[in-house]
Amino acid sequence: xxxxxxxxxxxxxxxxxxxxxxxxxxxxxxxxxxxxxxxxxxxxxxxxxxxxxxxxxxxxxxxxxxxxxxxxxxxxxxxxxxxxxxxxxxxxxxxxxxxxxxxxxxxxxxxxxxxxxxxxxxxxxxxxxxxxxxxxxxxxxxxxxxxxxxxxxxxxxxxxxxxxxxxxxxxxxxxxxxxxxxxxxxxxxxxxxxxxxxxxxxxxxxxxxxxxxxxxxxxxxxxxxxxxxxxxxxxxxxxxxxxxxxxxxxxxxxxxxxxxxxxxxxxxxxxxxxxxxxxxxxxxxxxxxxxxxxxxxxxxxxxxxxxxxxxxxxxxxxxxxxxxxxxxxxxxxxxxxxxxxxxxxxxxxxxxxxxxxxxxxxxxxxxxxxxxxxxxxxxxxxxxxxxxxxxxxxxxxxxxxxxxxxxxxxxxxxxxxxxxxxxxxxxxxxxxxxxxxxxxxxxxxxxxxxxxxxxxxxxxxxxxxxxxxxxxxxxxxxxxxxxxxx
Amino acid sequence: xxxxxxxxxxxxxxxxxxxxxxxxxxxxxxxxxxxxxxxxxxxxxxxxxxxxxxxxxxxxxxxxxxxxxxxxxxxxxxxxxxxxxxxxxxxxxxxxxxxxxxxxxxxxxxxxxxxxxxxxxxxxxxxxxxxxxxxxxxxxxxxxxxxxxxxxxxxxxxxxxxxxxxxxxxxxxxxxxxxxxxxxxxxxxxxxxxxxxxxxxxxxxxxxxxxxxxxxxxxxxxxxxxxxxxxxxxxxxxxxxxxxxxxxxxxxxxxxxxxxxxxxxxxxxxxxxxxxxxxxxxxxxxxxxxxxxxxxxxxxxxxxxxxxxxxxxxxxxxxxxxxxxxxxxxxxxxxxxxxxxxxxxxxxxxxxxxxxxxxxxxxxxxxxxxxxxxxxxxxxxxxxxxxxxxxxxxxxxxxxxxxxxxxxxxxxxxxxxxx
Numbered sequence: 001x002x003x004x005x006x007x008x009x010x011x012x013x014x015x016x017x018x019x020x021x022x023x024x025x026x027x028x029x030x031x032x033x034x035x036x037x038x039x040x041x042x043x044x045x046x047x048x049x050x051x052x053x054x055x056x057x058x059x060x061x062x063x064x065x066x067x068x069x070x071x072x073x074x075x076x077x078x079x080x081x082x083x084x085x086x087x088x089x090x091x092x093x094x095x096x097x098x099x100x101x102x103x104x105x106x107x108x109x110x111x112x113x114x115x116x117x118x119x120x121x122x123x124x125x126x127x128x129x130x131x132x133x134x135x136x137x138x139x140x141x142x143x144x145x146x147x148x149x150x151x152x153x154x155x156x157x158x159x160x161x162x163x164x165x166x167x168x169x170x171x172x173x174x175x176x177x178x179x180x181x182x183x184x185x186x187x188x189x190x191x192x193x194x195x196x197x198x199x200x201x202x203x204x205x206x207x208x209x210x211x212x213x214x215x216x217x218x219x220x221x222x223x224x225x226x227x228x229x230x231x232x233x234x235x236x237x238x239x240x241x242x243x244x245x246x247x248x249x250x251x252x253x254x255x256x257x258x259x260x261x262x263x264x265x266x267x268x269x270x271x272x273x274x275x276x277x278x279x280x281x282x283x284x285x286x287x288x289x290x291x292x293x294x295x296x297x298x299x300x301x302x303x304x305x306x307x308x309x310x311x312x313x314x315x316x317x318x319x320x321x322x323x324x325x326x327x328x329x330x331x332x333x334x335x336x337x338x339x340x341x342x343x344x345x346x347x348x349x350x351x352x353x354x355x356x357x358x359x360x361x362x363x364x365x366x367x368x369x370x371x372x373x374x375x376x377x378x379x380x381x382x383x384x385x386x387x388x389x390x391x392x393x394x395x396x397x398x399x400x401x402x403x404x405x406x407x408x409x410x411x412x413x414x415x416x417x418x419x420x421x422x423x424x425x426x427x428x429x430x431x432x433x434x435x436x437x438x439x440x441x442x443x444x445x446x447x448x449x450x451x452x453x454x455x456x457x458x459x460x461x462x463x464x465x466x467x468x469x470x471x472x473x474x475x476x477x478x479x480x481x482x483x484x485x486x
Numbered sequence: 487x488x489x490x491x492x493x494x495x496x497x498x499x500x501x502x503x504x505x506x507x508x509x510x511x512x513x514x515x516x517x518x519x520x521x522x523x524x525x526x527x528x529x530x531x532x533x534x535x536x537x538x539x540x541x542x543x544x545x546x547x548x549x550x551x552x553x554x555x556x557x558x559x560x561x562x563x564x565x566x567x568x569x570x571x572x573x574x575x576x577x578x579x580x581x582x583x584x585x586x587x588x589x590x591x592x593x594x595x596x597x598x599x600x601x602x603x604x605x606x607x608x609x610x611x612x613x614x615x616x617x618x619x620x621x622x623x624x625x626x627x628x629x630x631x632x633x634x635x636x637x638x639x640x641x642x643x644x645x646x647x648x649x650x651x652x653x654x655x656x657x658x659x660x661x662x663x664x665x666x667x668x669x670x671x672x673x674x675x676x677x678x679x680x681x682x683x684x685x686x687x688x689x690x691x692x693x694x695x696x697x698x699x700x701x702x703x704x705x706x707x708x709x710x711x712x713x714x715x716x717x718x719x720x721x722x723x724x725x726x727x728x729x730x731x732x733x734x735x736x737x738x739x740x741x742x743x744x745x746x747x748x749x750x751x752x753x754x755x756x757x758x759x760x761x762x763x764x765x766x767x768x769x770x771x772x773x774x775x776x777x778x779x780x781x782x783x784x785x786x787x788x789x790x791x792x793x794x795x796x797x798x799x800x801x802x803x804x805x806x807x808x809x810x811x812x813x814x815x816x817x818x819x820x821x822x823x824x825x826x827x828x829x830x831x832x833x834x835x836x837x838x839x840x841x842x843x844x845x846x847x848x849x850x851x852x853x854x855x856x857x858x859x860x861x862x863x864x865x866x867x868x869x870x871x872x873x874x875x876x877x878x879x880x881x882x883x884x885x886x887x888x889x890x891x892x893x894x895x896x897x898x899x900x901x902x903x904x905x
Contacts, residue, residue, distance in 0.1 A: 106712075106796035108824070151657045162655060164664065165632050180879050185794035186826050186855035190873035190902035191883045192673075193618075196631065196664030200657050217716060240573050246596050246685030286716075286741045293738075345653040347574040377654045378574070417655040425658075432658060436645040441660045443889035447882055459659065 001066040003045060009066075010048055010090070013058045018096075020047040029091050032078040032422075033138070035340050037394040039081030039424045044071065044091040051096045053171060053179055053209040060207070061177035063090050069456045070175075072203040074114065074146030077138040079341060080422030082150065082202045086457040092207060094145050100124050101210070107185060108215045109168060114145025114208045118152075121213075130215035133160035136418065137326060145208050151200030153418035155251035155325070156282075158376035160216060162418065164199040171210035172198060175449040185212060197444055202420050203455040205448035219284035222250070223294045224318040227301040228308040231276035232256055232371065236352040238279060238304035239375045242297055243348065249297070251282040252376030253325055259372045259383075262331040269324025272308060279375065280325055282318075328372040329383070335368065336385035340397045344405060346413035348378040357407050358382050365400040379417035380408070406431065421459045429461050438464065504543045504558055507551055508864035511538060511558040518563045520638055520646040520677035527675065528644035530557060531893040538897055539671040541582060541613030544605040545778045548617055548860060549670060551867045553899030559675060561612050567591055568678055569652065576635065576652050578680040581612025597683045600627035600718075602769065604777040612676040618668030621773055623734070625824045626718025627684070630667060636680030637663040639673070642895045646677060654682045665886075672901045673890040687736035692765035693749040694732040695757040700806060703729040704799045704821065706753045711823045713752055715745055723802075723819040723828075725772055731755075732772075734765060775818040775831050778861045786817070786833045787843070788861035791854035795826040802828055804853035812846045828854075840866040851875060873902040 001009070003021070010019045020026060023043075030041040045068065048059045063070045069089035076083055085091050098115035105128050110121060118139040122131040134147055135154035142152070148170065153162045160166075169183030183195035198205055229235040235254055242249065255263070255278050260271045271278050281297055283290050298309045312318045332339045346354045355371065358380070362369040373381040384400060386393040405415060409431045416425060429438065438460060445452070445465065452465055503510050517523045530537050535556040540546065561582035568578040572595040579588050585599075586607030592598050602621035603609060615637070620629040636650030639662075649662035666673060697703040700723075707722035710733055717733040724730075731753050735745040750757040760768050778788060793801045802821050805828060809816050818831040834842050843859065843866045850857040851874055859872040877883070880903045887894070887905050899905075 104796070107794050107826075151661065153655055157655065161628075161632060164661060165628065174882070180882075182879060184855065186792040188790060188792040188827060188856045188858060189877060190856065190858070190875065191877045191880065191905070192886055192902075193631070193664055193668055194879055194882060196661055196667070200661045217714075220714065243575060244573055246688070248685060286737065286745070288744065289738045289741045292740075345655050347571060347576065347653055349571055349573045374655070379655050412652055414651045414653050414656040415658040417653070418657055420657050421659065429659065432651070434647070437647045437649065437659075439643075439645070440639075440641070440647040440649065440662060440890070444660050444662065444665065444886065447885040447889050450885075 006066060007046055009062055010046055010059065013055055013062065014048055014050060018049045018051070020049070028076070029073070029093070030084065032076050032081055032083045034079050034081055034424060035338060037388065038340055038398065039084065039422065040086065042085050042088060044085040045088050047091045047093050049093050049096050053173065056092060056173045056207055056209050057177045057179050059090060059092055060173055060175065063453065064177060069453050071455050072145070072149065072207040074143035074149070075117070075141045077142045078146065078150060078420065078422065079343065080416065080420040080424040082420050082422035082455070082458060084423065086423060094143065097209065103128055103215070108217070109185065109212055110215055111210060111212050112144050113210060114143060114148070116144045118142050118144060118147060125215050126218070129218050131218055132213060133157070133166055133216045134163045137329065144211055144213065148199055148208050148211055149201065149203045150418070150420045153374070153379065155253055155374060158252055158374065159248050159250045164196065166214040167195060167199050167211060168214055169212040170195055170198055170208050172206035173209055174206050175451065175454050179209070183212070202422060202458050204445060204458055205454065207454070221287040221290045222282065222284045222318065223290050224312045224321050225281040225283070225294060225297055225301070226271070226310045226312070226321055227279045227281065227306040228272045228275035229277045229279070229304070229306055232355045233352050234305040235277035235279050236355065236375070238301045238306065239351065240348065241300040241304050242281070243376070245296065245300060247293055247297060249281050249376060250284040251280065252374070253280040254278070254371065254373055254375035255325065255328065256371040258335070258368060258370040259328055262335050262370065263324045263328050266331045266334060267324050267327050269320055271324055275307065280321060325372065332370065332383060332385060335370070336387060338386050338388045340384040340386070340401065342380070342382045342384065342401050342404060343416050343419040344380050344408040344413055345417035346378045346380065346408050346411050350411040350413070351375065351378055354380065354408060354411060358404065361400050361403050365396050367396060367400055377417070378413070423458060426459055427461050429459070504540050504546055506538050506546045506555060506558065507549070507867065509552060509555050511555050513556070514558045514560055516560040516563045520564070520640050523559065523564070523640035523675050523677060524644050524646045526559060527640055527642040527895060531642040531895045534893065535895070536898045537895055539612070539616070539675045541610030542584060542605070542608045544609045545613060545617050545619065547778045549897065549900030550870070550872055550904065551864060551899070552897070553904070561610060561675070564612070564677060572597060575683050576654065576680060577683055578636070578652060578678060579611045580678050581610060581676045583611045585609045585611065585614060592683055593686065596686050598686045599630070599633060599681055599683055601630055602773055604773045611679050615667050615676055615679050616669065616671045621776070622719035622721050622769070622820070622822050625720055625822065626716065626736070630681070631664055633681045633683070634663045634667055634679060635682050637666055638677040639666060639675065640677050641674045642891050642893060650680065652680050670897055670901050672887060672897045672905055674896070689739040689742045690734065690736045690762045690765050691742050691746045692732060692734045692760040692768055693746050693753060693757050694730055694760065694768065695753040695755040696727070697729045697731065697755050700724070700729050700802060702755070703731045704802060706755060707731040707823045708799060710749055710752045713748070715748055715752070717749070719769070720823040721772070721820055722823060723821045724816060725818060725820065734769065772820070776820070776829050785838050785863050786831060787859065789830045789850065790827060790858045790860055791830065791850055792827045792856040793854050795824050798823060798826050798828065801854055805830060805850070808846070808849045808853065812842065812849060814846060838866065840868055840870070844870060847874065871903065876903040
């Protein structure tokens with residue numbers, strides 16, 4: 001099938017307005033939200049914009065017929081290259097499947113199409129007294145389908161859990177074009193938990209066309225505390241103190257001096273400019289609980305050396321404090337033309353040492369690094385600031401992040417807490433996983449997608465999933481088992 | 487089982503072979519570490535034998551009748567806390583760790599894994615993950631699925647693999663830990679598991695109210711469910727002396743007391759309030775009838791039905807109707823409000839049979855989305871898929887099984903669709 005033939009067939013399924021195929025229209029689909037240079041870009045043969053599940057299935061069947069790979073895509077805000085069509089083929093953009101089909105008060109669920117914007121779902125559920133708990137920083141733009149694919153987190157997952165804790169069922173188009181449901185409204189379905197396998201699978205197992213998600217009742221009362229510290233060490237100790245006291249805040253975020261320097265003049269959130277670090281601590285629940293806990297947290301912060309603790313209980317005050325945190329990335333433009341946002345996780349107790357290591361790396365590579373992150377669950381987001389016009393700067397950034405990744409893994413951490421592996425970190429997978437570990441993951445991939453047509457060249461190290469390697473693996477396995485018929 | 491199997495170790499658990507659905511495995515092995523489990527599985531695979539992994543032996547009756555059973559693989563020697571960093575709120579424990587021991591270690595640091603099943607103390611970490619059973623507290627605290635952050639598993643290919651890790655937030659690779667959760671040991675033998683743990687609630691209380699009829703009890707629980715109160719468990723049903731509705735609250739002392747007062751008011755009837763200690767005992771005894779026991783001399787059934795939460799009340803009415811029609815006497819019924827599950831224990835008036843069980847399952851499947859026969863006399867389970875309706879994704883599940891256990895060494899036939 002040549003390009004013109006493909007476009008014609010796609011238009012037959014989707015109508016002329018449902019297909020992008022001219023180079024100019026495809027340009028934006030060559031990228032995701034990552035910094036240029038950190039992940040590869042690639043041009044798809046065409047972009048399909050379906051509005052129904054049936055259209056998604058028909059496009060998948062067509063891709064099979066044409067022997068083309070398929071890459072599902074939401075808003076393209078991902079930061080690991082997951083939505084880039086590494087081998088070309090067809091991108092299925094799900095942004096036109098953006099209806100909230102149902103909000104059910106009684107079941108406390110929402111049934112949504114994958115292109116629904118994360119924040120829109122929470123805003124729609126608000127009058128009913130609910131919200132959708134996963135709240136990645138990109139929540140104004142990112143889609144629920146993308147959240148499912150990446151198992152997105154966000155500040156409030158400290159208390160409420162990440163996306164997988166809020167997905168009850170999925171309508172999925174499988175790589176053979178079949179439409180199935182995994183999970184559902186009633187708990188306790190039989191067989192393997194395929195919903196669990198789907199969430200966080202980076203579009204490699206199936207394409208989500210509907211998601212049944214859990215809605216969380218809004219808390220009776222919310223308080224945000226701002227605590228300022230002389231340095232990140234003191235702030236880290238406050239974090240440990242809060243957790244050790246048996247308190248699970250709704251969110252517990254840290255920002256360092258460099259972040260404050262970028263954010264405060266831009267958004268006037270009220271962060272003290274002379275602080276070495278600030279913590280934003282959100283507490284929610286029954287009013288009495290929140291009041292008592294806020295007093296306790298305030299005391300713990302002061303004991304850890306807080307120079308100032310402020311409490312905001314009115315919504316406008318709370319929103320202002322959060323604004324600085326939520327706009328932190330946008331504010332980085334004041335400090336440098338480019339930034340590379342890194343996503344790693346370490347055990348909470350390793351936070352102080354890891355932050356010191358971040359400081360050392362910053363010095364070693366002569367690279368300013370701002371820290372704005374989910375301190376409560378040890379999820380670091382070092383922001384490396386640079387100017388890509390300066391020769392060798394991108395390489396320096398990548399080397400520095402290489403060093404940091406190694407360190408985080410050494411202290412018992414993970415490669416990514418919420419951004420995914422995609423192409424960005426695929427070659428680091430062997431840092432944490434053995435060939436056998438990866439073989440088990442490949443087993444899952446092969447069960448859903450034996451021909452490897454959904455989002456190829458993601459998550460597994462380069463060359464891992466290509467036919468030859470797979471054949472060798474199967475052979476080795478067969479020999480080990482003493483069966484040669486495989 | 488080959489006699490040169492050097493990995494076999496003797497342990498208390500291997501002294502008397504466990505009874506699995508009325509069958510006695512020919513041999514019990516109790517490997518000393520994950521590597522040995524994998525080697526044992528590989529050997530069994532090459533000999534064409536079938537193994538049943540055994541933890542605390544508290545839920546061995548769960549599953550279809552084994553298609554074949556040669557060896558029981560005990561995790562008794564895989565016990566113990568591997569890593570525990572209280573300030574990180576994470577713990578790693580060997581599969582054979584008794585949950586009671588794990589909970590005691592956590593409690594020393596004011597922490598807990600808020601999981602409840604009958605015979606919890608004797609249950610093992612591996613067994614709890616493999617069976618995915620949960621209790622009423624699921625409403626407020628979720629299940630082990632929500633807390634499982636890492637796992638190590640031995641496979642019939644002779645390998646031990648890990649997935650996830652020791653951090654609470656992790657998207658490094660596919661989420662295999664959650665796939666193993668509830669897979670009944672059919673994809674591999676769990677060697678160890680890592681969990682996110684929670685601080686112990688500062689206080690708790692439970693309100694129980696009695697009612698003259700099922701309808702009154704369910705109405706009361708529904709009222710409470712629709713109120714702003716957020717109980718961690720909310721049940722209605724038939725237990726001990728009659729129909730009841732019950733709500734459990736956790737949090738700070740004052741808040742919990744205020745919630746309980748409000749709950750008493752909402753439930754109406756003759757409400758009784760339990761303090762923290764009484765509350766824990768009450769829920770333990772409430773869970774006891776949900777025990778999975780299957781022997782031919784105790785011909786009662788434990789059945790779990792599930793619908794979407796909003797249909798729970800009509801499901802209970804439907805179950806009562808079906809029970810009357812099938813001449814099945816319900817001795818215990820627990821409806822989890824907000825979850826949509828109903829647990830039923832009872833006996834057939836005429837003693838029961840395989841046919842009677844099959845007919846009951848069919849009738850229940852007509853009124854519920856999922857019906858699982860958790861416990862039944864083995865003789866009645868011949869030819870029955872206790873998991874109910876096969877899922878539409880059964881072919882994907884079969885290929886998962888094919889990828890992980892092509893020889894069907896593990897729990898052959900016991901899982902959904904005869905996997």
